[in-house]
Amino acid sequence: MRRNTGRYALILAGGRGTRFWPRSRRSRAKQVLRFLGERSLIQQTVDRLGPVIPPDRVWVLTNDHLRDEIVRQLPEVPRQQILAEPAQRNTAPAIGLAAHILQSVEPDALMGVFPSDHVIAKPARYLRFVRQAFHAAAQGNIVVLGIQARWPETGYGYIEFPKDARAGSLEPFKVRRFREKPDLKTAMRYLKAGNFYWNAGMFFWRTSVLLDALREFQPKTATLLASLPEFRSRRFASALKQVFPNCENISIDYAVLEKARTVAGFATDDFGWNDVGSWNAVYELLPRDRDGNVLRSEALAESSSGNYVDAGGKLVALLGVRDLLVVDTPDALLIADRSRAQEVGDLVKKLEQQKRDELL
C-alpha cells in the first residue's frame, strides 16, 4: 500500500535567457524579469502552482548570480530551499540532487519538475493535468506532460504518443518515444500526424523512482550524489562544491527519460503554454495598439508599426520604422528586426568572446 506522501515542486531556475539581453543579465535572467505583468516569470510559476503545491514545499535550483534575487522575489519560499548549483551541469544532476535532498526530507516524496520561465494563460486547466500527473506519479510512474503542437516548431523536443492518444484526456498514455529537436520537414510531419507533443520539461515522479532510474542509467552521477552528507549537515555545502562539478553534464531527457522502459505521458490540450523564447514572443503575448506596436515606455510613434519598445523611463520617438525590437537599458541598447529575435543570444556570445563582462 502506498503512503499518502506530499507533493513537492522543483523549479529549475538556472538558465540565463540570453535572448532577452540587454534586459537580461547574469544576475537578472529571464525568469526574474517582469516583462509579462507585475510578477516575474518565476513568481508566476510559484503563484500558479499554489493550489496544488504550497510555497513551503517549493524548492528552487538556480545559480550564484541569481540566488539573492530569487530569495527576494519569493519570500514565501523557505530560503534554505532556494539552492545555487556550484556549477552548470544541465538538468540530470540538478534534478538528481533535488531528488536526493527531497528523499531525505520525506522518503518517497512526490516530486514535480517545472521550468521557471514559461507562461501559462489558463492555470486552472493546467492544474487539472498537474494533479493527474502527480496521481500517475504516485502509482510509481515516470510522468511527463506533453503540449499539443500548434506549429512545426524546430526548437523543442517532441514526445511521440500512440496514434489514438486523445488530446485533453485526463488519463495518461504510454509514451512511444522521445524525439530530439527535428528539422522543419520532420516537424511538419509531426504536426500533421497529430500524436507528437512538445516536451516542455515538466516531469513527475516519486523521488525513489527517479533515484532508482538514475542509479540504473547514470551510475556515476548517482554514486556522487549518494556520497553527499545529510542536507542539513554543516558539511553539505562544501561537499556539494566538491561533488557536483564531477557529475555528468547531461539533460534528464537523455539521461533518464529516453532510456526508461515506460514513461506515462499526458497529451494535454491547450492551457495557453508559452515558453517565451524571445523578445518576439513577448511582443506576441502582449496587447498591441492599432498600429501593431507594443509600447512599454512612453513613446511617440509616427508612421511606425509592429514595433516592440521597452526603454524604462525614457521617451522613445519612432519615425517611419517597422517591426523593430527596441530594448534600452542604462548601458546597452538593442535594436533588432523582430524576425531576428532568436539571434539576440548570439550577440551575447560575441560580447562574451570580447570579455565584456560588465554587459553580461
Next chain:
Amino acid sequence: MRRNTGRYALILAGGRGTRFWPRSRRSRAKQVLRFLGERSLIQQTVDRLGPVIPPDRVWVLTNDHLRDEIVRQLPEVPRQQILAEPAQRNTAPAIGLAAHILQSVEPDALMGVFPSDHVIAKPARYLRFVRQAFHAAAQGNIVVLGIQARWPETGYGYIEFPKDARAGSLEPFKVRRFREKPDLKTAMRYLKAGNFYWNAGMFFWRTSVLLDALREFQPKTATLLASLPEFRSRRFASALKQVFPNCENISIDYAVLEKARTVAGFATDDFGWNDVGSWNAVYELLPRDRDGNVLRSEALAESSSGNYVDAGGKLVALLGVRDLLVVDTPDALLIADRSRAQEVGDLVKKLEQQKRDELL
C-alpha cells in the same frame, strides 16, 4: 575717397535646429553641437573666418537659452559681443540691430553676415570669395554669395544670375532676381538652367548701406532701432527689451535683398558647403564603414547596414536593421528611418504641443 574700414562678422546663432532632436535642445541647439569633428559648428564658423576676420571683430546674435553656452565655446570672442535677442524676430531686425551697433563702434564698418551652423569643407577656397565679397561691399554694394546648385533642392531660396555668369568667377555679377523656395519641377528647371544658385544666407555690406536700405524698405524697424541709446550705455539692454519685440518679424531676404535696386552676387564654385540640414546630412558627411554604417558609439552591428548611431557612452547592438537613425540621450531616444530625417522637427512640434518642456 573710401576709408579703409575694418571687417566685422555677424554670426547669426539664434536658430534651434529641432531636426537634431533629441541631441539638440533649446540650450544645446545645432550650432553648439559637435557632431562633425571636435569643434562645434559655431566654433568651426569662427575658426574658418579667422584669417579674414579676427575673433575680436566677431559679433554673435543668439537667444537667452544659448548665450551662456556660446560664451563658453567662444572664449576668444569678447563676451559683450555675444548678444541675446530679447525676442525671435527673424533676420531683418537682428541684422539691423547688429548694423546699428557696429555703426556706433566704427562708422561705415564692413559687415559680413554668416550662419552659425553650416560646414565648409574647403575653407581656403571659401575665403577667397569672402575677401572678394568684402571688397565689393567696400565699393558700396549689397553683396551676396551664391552656392552652385548640386541637386534640385526645394528647401532653399535661389539667386538668379545672368545667363553668362561663370561659376567660380572672382568678379561679382548683378543679381537678376531672388527666388523663393521652389517646387521640385521648378528646382529641376533651375538646376538645368545653371544660372540659379542657392542662397546660403551670407551677405556683405557697409553698415551705412544696410541701414540706408532698412530706412528705405523697413522704416518702422529702422526707426525703432534708431531710437535705441548708445550700445555701451547702461540703458541699452532694457531699451532693447522694449524696442526689439516691436520690430517687424521678417527675413532680410524679403525686407531688403528682394527690394534693393542692385545686388552684387558671387557665383561661387564648390567649396564644400553643406547646411547640415538633418541627421541624414550628418550621416552623409561622415566616413562610413564597409556596411555603410556610421557608428559614433561603440556598436555591435550584425547584418545591419546604412545606419547612423549616436548613443553617447552606451553599447548599441544592431541586428538585421537598415538605414536607421539612432540617437540616444539620457531622457529621449530617436529611432527613425533615414529617409524621414526631415520630419524629426515635426516630432519636436508634437512635444511642444504636449508641453513636454523638459524634452525640448
